[in-house]
Amino acid sequence: MSAAQAVALKGVSISFATRDSRFDAVANVDLTVGDHEFVAIVGPTGCGKSTLLNATAGLLAPVAGSVEVFGKPLKGLNGQAGYLFQQESLMPWKTVLQNVAIGLEVAGTPAEKARQAAQTWLERVGLARxxxxxxxxxxxxxxxxxxxAQVLxxxxxxxxxxxxxxxxxxQTRLVMGDLLLKLWSEDRKAVMFVTHDLDEAIALADRIVIMSAGPKAGIIGEFSVPLPxxxxxxxxxxxxxxxxxHRDIWDALRDEVMKAYS
Known part of the structure; x- marks a missing residue:
């Protein structure tokens, strides 16, 4: 595997047990993400986009295939990944500063040093006050x-x-997208970004991966984004x-979206 690859999913299949059988969420998925590459994953509802993220995070184990992270097989939780979920993960009983600092504190950073770093990050995301x-x-x-800030x-x-x-x-999505691009441009981490919004995917990503409708969803195409x-x-x-x-991606995706809703 090339050292330039941050993630390599090889023949990954993931299933879930149901009351009477098993549900095959994704089947035989091959996907690579280069180091410093921003990859957006789009597809119809229920096609397994989040499932692939969870496998890359080490939260799900494939029933077949393998996950490699920076050239090494993933075993257990992915300690090199930060995960930003759709649902909020802030602790309501802690202040904003404490919420941002806690990740460093749990990792053993002295409290005062962690809070100084948290204040710096609050400044970077426009929340210094x-x-x-x-x-x-x-x-x-x-x-x-x-x-x-809590993740980064x-x-x-x-x-x-x-x-x-x-x-x-x-409007807030536009502001957050611009902030994400600004922060990402400073060190260009590898990114796997799941979205239903084609505009958002094109505006943010270097490459867009399209998934088919489930069950047994897979990757049916990808597009490079030629925008400077x-x-x-x-x-x-x-x-x-x-x-x-946008037109070309929708042409490739339309039938899969219709399948998911039929």
Whole structure:
């Protein structure tokens, strides 16, 4: 395996037990993500996008195939990954600063040093003055920024993102996308980003992977994104290359979406 690959899924199949049988979520999936590459995964509802993220995180074990991370077989939890879920993971009884610092503290960083690092990260996500507030006092977009800082403070080599901006309104999603690109551009971590939003996928990613409808979902295509960086999401959507790529991806995806809803 090339050292330039952050993730390699090889022939991965994942099944879940049901009351009477087993449900085959994904089957024989091959997928690589290069180091420093931003890959978006799109597909119809229930096609196994999150399942692939969970396998890469070490939260699910494949029934067949293998997962390799930076050239080594994954055994147990993926300690090199940071995971930003769609659902919030902030602890409501802790302040914003404490929520961001806790990942370092749990790893053994002295409390004062962890809190200094947390304050730096709050500054980077535009929340320098909010450290003493509690999550209930923040807007949805602000809580997402705290969650992003909470993950990135540990400096993971791989970032797993499962519909992280899904619950947000359209304007806040644009702001969060631009913030993510700004932070990502500083060290270009490997990213696996699950989304249902084609505009979001094209605006953010280097490459887009398309999954088929389940059960036994697989990868049916991929597209490179030829748009230059840096990108401003609101403006890039008017680029003719963006519009053409959106049309081509939807042409490849349309039938699978219809299958999922039939």
């Amino acid at each position: 909010f450290g003493d507030r509690y999550p209930r006092m923040l807007s949805g977009g602000q809580r997402k920024r705290v969650g992003l 403070i540990r400096n993971p080599k791989l970032l797993l993102m499962d519909e992280p901006f899904g619950p947000l309104d359209a 960086r840096p990108r401003a999401i609101a403006e890039i959507r008017h680029d003719p290359a963006f519009i053409r790529l």
